[in-house]
Amino acid sequence: MSTQTEQVNQKRRIPLPSFGVQVLLGLVLGLALGVAALQIGPVGDGEPNWLATTLETIGSTFVALLRTIVPPLIVLAVISSIANLRNVTNAARLAGKTLLWFAITALVSVAIGITLGLTIRPGLNSAVDAGSAAEPSNHGSWLAFIESLVPANFLGLAADTSTADDGSLSTSLSFNVLQLIVIAVVLGIAAVKVGKAAEPFINFTESTLQVVLKALWWVIRLAPIGTVGLLGNAVYSYGWTTIGALGQYTITVYVGLALVLFVLYPVVAAVNGLSPAKYFSGVWPAVQLGFVSRSSLGTLPVTQRVTEQNLGVPRYYSAFAVPFGATTKMDGCAAIYPAISAIFVAQFFGIDLSITDYLLIVFVSVIGSAATAGTTGATVMLTLTLSTVGLPLEGVGLLLAVDPILDMGRTAVNVAGQALVPAIVAKREGILDLVRYNARRGSTGFVPLDEPGTVTAEEQAAEAATAEAEERDPEAERTAAGSGSPS
DSSP, rough: OHHHHHHHHHSSOOOOOHHHHHHHHHHHHHOOOOOOHHHHOBBBBTTHHHHHHHHHHHHHHHHHHHHHHHHHHHHHHHHHHHHHHTTTTHHHHHHHHHHHHHHHHHHHHHHHHHHHHHHHHHGGGGOOOEEEEEEOOOOOOOOHHHHSOSSSTOOOEEEEEETTTOEEEEEEEEEOOHHHHHHHHHHHHHHHHHHGGGGHHHHHHHHHHHHHHHHHHHTTTTTHHHHEEEEEEEHHHHHTGGGGGGGHHHHHHHHHHHHIIIIIIIHHHHHHOOOOOHHHHHHHHHHHHHHHHHHHHHHHHHHHHIIITOOOOOOHHHHHHHHHHHHHHHHIIIIIIHHHHHHHHHHHHHHOOOHHHHHHHHHHHHHHGGGGGGGHHHHHHHHHHHHHHHHOOHHHHGGGGHHHHHHHHHHHHHHHHHHHHHHHHHHHTTSOHHHHHOOOOOSSSOOOOSTTTTTHHHHHHHHHHHHSSOOOOOHHTTTTOSOOOOO
């Protein structure tokens, strides 16, 4: 009887398109609704109309849900990963190679940006008004990076108080992700040093992480709806007419971003023996969300999931590499964008750059993204680049009109790189689950699993210890078909 009931329920179930198709439909619908909101126009004293308000509410609510998951995900995942790394002898090498590949891809990215800036010369072909030049309120600095490493409180919380036009004060709270990582690393190391007495704490951390991952999956399923609100609000708020006199500059930046995403990253994957097509199909859910949300931190839970579940990176490694990359691995915001923008500012103000200046741009792009980790933002990164090279900071104001449009592409590239590097390092260390990496993606856009989180962290750590003891051949990789950790 129960079998007949299940068959009837399956027949009544309406087939839904795959998760990737749902997100694409969300992009199309969001674009259409954004254009419709533009046609309706503002109401009253320039207030957004009902459709624009609805889109903004949907988009901001979805990002808020993702951001809510970020703090517990980082703390629990990093503590759990460090606890399991006690059984892995190559932990230091994993961290070192992660930083090395961060630097390699950033170096090539900034070289692409400099080449495009010198070839297209967007600063000489711009009709932007010099009167719009203005120095931004937030600046990047090397001191800010050092200060951001020291947690201001146990939760890494920061408060920002602002004054509204009517004189009222409002305070908003935010998490400093770099400080959260520092806190989690300290707690993880302490738990390992305590030994047997800390086993209940470690077990509690790992079980709580599974609960958070389940809640995360529910939020991810809302991505198509969130995409509608995010893109629709972006179209209404910024439109596409804001490009105006900065059209050539905008095109130059997007050409650079496209070269990194569709040329550099596939080449890096192929050189390391990984299929570029599988890489793109695996990381695409995070790239789509990063494009519309314009937030690497907001996309972090999805980036973590695709890195583990689609690309086959074990959780004990990705739990540290992905959050760390979300604050320091930004080829879009910290390499392509500041390189082209610095050259634009120099060309606009008629300043000749020397070889030393270009080397400084490279240095800041490769190393400097860490200096903005506590105050992540492309504008902060640009001010750090301009001040290091000695260019006028007022040039930032020339570019603000198109910044939201550029930010979509920058963030998409950021999250793609944040997932690629852990996969590359895991492959080179022999701990990547190649079966999972090459597996067919399901209708959700992820490699199918009965339940997220069915593979324990202990099993992953045991696999890493085995991989460290002997080099595994492709046949041995195939026997580990279920060992890639889902998020």
